[in-house]
Amino acid sequence: MSAESLILFFIVGAFLVGFAIVFSIFVAPTSTNPQKAEPYECGIPTEGLTWLQFNVGYYLFAIIFLIFDVEAVFIFPWAVVMKEMGMIAFVEIVIFFFVLGLGLLYAWKKGALKWE
Amino acid sequence: MLIMRHELLLIAITVILLIVEIFLPNTQKHKIILPAILLMAAVTVIGFFPGTPGVLFGGMFQSTQLTMMFKNILNIGVLIVFIQSVDWLKQDQNKEKISEFFLLMLATLIGMNYMISSGDFLMFYIGLELATIPVAALAAFERLKEKSAEAGVKLIFSSALSSGILLYGLSMIYGTTGTMYFADVAPLITGVPLQVLAFIFFFAGMAFKISLVPFHLWTADVYEGAPVNVTSYLSVISKGAAVFIFTIILYTVFSKIAVMWSDLIYVVTILTITVGNLFALRQQNLKRFLAFSSIAQAGFILLGVIGQSQLGMTTVIYFVLVYIFSNLGAFGVVGIISNRTGKENINDYDGLYRTNPNLSLVMMLALFSLAGIPPLAGFFGKFFLFTAAAKQGYYILVLIALINTIISLYYYLLVIKAMLLNNSDHPIAKIRSDNYTRLGLLICVAGMVIIGFTSSIYEMVFNLSFGLY
Numbered sequence: 092m093s094a095e096s097l098i099l100f101f102i103v104g105a106f107l108v109g110f111a112i113v114f115s116i117f118v119a120p121t122s123t124n125p126q127k128a129e130p131y132e133c134g135i136p137t138e139g140l141t142w143l144q145f146n147v148g149y150y151l152f153a154i155i156f157l158i159f160d161v162e163a164v165f166i167f168p169w170a171v172v173m174k175e176m177g178m179i180a181f182v183e184i185v186i187f188f189f190v191l192g193l194g195l196l197y198a199w200k201k202g203a204l205k206w207e
Numbered sequence: 208m209l210i211m212r213h214e215l216l217l218i219a220i221t222v223i224l225l226i227v228e229i230f231l232p233n234t235q236k237h238k239i240i241l242p243a244i245l246l247m248a249a250v251t252v253i254g255f256f257p258g259t260p261g262v263l264f265g266g267m268f269q270s271t272q273l274t275m276m277f278k279n280i281l282n283i284g285v286l287i288v289f290i291q292s293v294d295w296l297k298q299d300q301n302k303e304k305i306s307e308f309f310l311l312m313l314a315t316l317i318g319m320n321y322m323i324s325s326g327d328f329l330m331f332y333i334g335l336e337l338a339t340i341p342v343a344a345l346a347a348f349e350r351l352k353e354k355s356a357e358a359g360v361k362l363i364f365s366s367a368l369s370s371g372i373l374l375y376g377l378s379m380i381y382g383t384t385g386t387m388y389f390a391d392v393a394p395l396i397t398g399v400p401l402q403v404l405a406f407i408f409f410f411a412g413m414a415f416k417i418s419l420v421p422f423h424l425w426t427a428d429v430y431e432g433a434p435v436n437v438t439s440y441l442s443v444i445s446k447g448a449a450v451f452i453f454t455i456i457l458y459t460v461f462s463k464i465a466v467m468w469s470d471l472i473y474v475v476t477i478l479t480i481t482v483g484n485l486f487a488l489r490q491q492n493l494k495r496f497l498a499f500s501s502i503a504q505a506g507f508i509l510l511g512v513i514g515q516s517q518l519g520m521t522t523v524i525y526f527v528l529v530y531i532f533s534n535l536g537a538f539g540v541v542g543i544i545s546n547r548t549g550k551e552n553i554n555d556y557d558g559l560y561r562t563n564p565n566l567s568l569v570m571m572l573a574l575f576s577l578a579g580i581p582p583l584a585g586f587f588g589k590f591f592l593f594t595a596a597a598k599q600g601y602y603i604l605v606l607i608a609l610i611n612t613i614i615s616l617y618y619y620l621l622v623i624k625a626m627l628l629n630n631s632d633h634p635i636a637k638i639r640s641d642n643y644t645r646l647g648l649l650i651c652v653a654g655m656v657i658i659g660f661t662s663s664i665y666e667m668v669f670n671l672s673f674g675l676y
Binding site: 094096097100190193195196200 | 222225226228229399400403404
């Protein structure tokens with residue numbers, strides 16, 4: 092086997108990435124002003140330290156949202172083949188919803204949906 | 208019988224336990240322990256009924272006699288872990304999350320089962336992730352302890368990194384062959400440079416999971432920080448499942464470039480055994496000690512993997528089976544002592560035999576089995592591994608492994624010496640273990656002794672491994 096092509100692969104890969112970064116430094120037009128340096132957070136400059144601990148509730152909501160978001164992705168392909176597959180597809184999606192519902196019930200019981 | 212029986216049963220009991228958990232009031236959580244163990248025991252027993260091999264989902268899921276047997280081995284291991292964890296779960300700090308422990312464990316077991324029976328790299332990857340992510344939650348189970356939280360974070364970071372590397376390798380395999388099915392990929396592996404690179408990435412990703420030497424750095428910290436029962440699970444069952452599917456993929460998918468990966472594994476084996484042993488020599492904390500010893504054991508397992516043969520596959524499975532009983536026995540003793548007294552150092556075990564003769568006997572047997580002392584099963588496991596490697600002509604490798612066995616004997620004996628010979632002014636007080644712990648340790652001892660004496664188990668594995676590669 093030829094190890095040279097592998098080495099070449101790495102060199103070209105590193106070169107391409109490095110080239111893109113360096114090239115953009117030289118080519119891109121740059122302008123700096125105080126407004127540009129401000130962090131964009133709904134237009135208002137932040138007060139005090141931004142390294143705060145976030146309420147864990149945000150994450151819980153985000154995760155629960157994510158689960159049901161992903162679930163929607165699974166339902167689309169199911170909806171496409173539903174007519175051809177008939178009863179089996181229906182039973183399968185019921186089981187799927189049942190397990191997901193259990194998950195939601197669990198999160199609810201644990202108080203993840205309560206905002207404190 | 209159903210082709211996907213093991214997985215469906217496990218999913219069923221997971222759902223049952225989840226429903227029970229939802230409707231149990233917070234003060235009654237301990238009531239889930241007995242049903243969980245009984246259900247798991249039932250699944251383990253049902254798993255032994257003969258099943259029909261077959262293929263599902265157009266080849267994504269394949270079940271053979273070999274995978275079914277390995278799933279049974281994993282079931283037994285998880286059952287022992289469940290039984291051993293009861294004492295720890297009943298502590299005050301865990302009272303409210305007892306059921307989560309079982310649910311997460313079962314989730315990882317389901318992931319491993321899918322990983323083992325995968326016939327496609329995507330299925331394999333999904334199973335691997337399902338087997339890894341809940342373990343990180345388990346490692347951080349005592350989340351108020353700093354070390355446990357650290358272990359969880361380290362595990363999730365290192366597994367994210369390894370998954371990234373693995374996926375990169377898989378994408379290269381897809382790029383060069385245009386398919387993800389094991390059966391279709393295998394004839395298209397011709398050893399072009401990109402495929403070799405893909406294999407190296409795949410190997411690195413798996414080496415993280417099995418904690419082979421250049422990728423072992425997370426192991427000791429995670430094993431030390433995680434609760435003992437989770438550590439035992441990580442070191443035995445996760446590792447066993449990963450080694451199994453790794454071997455299968457090497458033998459089936461990458462069999463055409465066996466010459467190349469044999470060299471790679473040759474070097475990694477020597478490094479893993481030697482580094483694992485040398486670091487284990489200096490450890491004072493028993494969990495770290497067992498972590499490095501488990502790294503060394505992973506190196507020994509690779510002896511069977513090298514040099515593609517039916518004997519190799521057999522010895523790998525046999526060794527994992529033996530290793531489950533031996534290591535769970537050792538961790539069981541460390542676990543009960545750590546739970547009751549909080550002591551985890553080797554020095555603390557001075558004079559343990561005077562106060563707790565039964566526990567130290569179990570520990571002694573487990574360490575003898577890990578070291579490979581003849582009447583116990585560990586000896587046969589290692590003996591067969593060495594035979595498999597020697598049959599393929601790797602004499603120097605076997606010699607190095609033998610030297611390392613002697614080194615390992617030294618540090619295993621250090622612990623035994625501390626327990627049996629050393630005197631201490633303040634030995635660990637007498638521990639009255641409950642019935643669950645006794646049962647768990649008894650199963651381990653029985654496994655170590657019985658497997659050592661019954662050759663039929665080995666022959667059964669040997670027959671099932673036929674015609675795999």
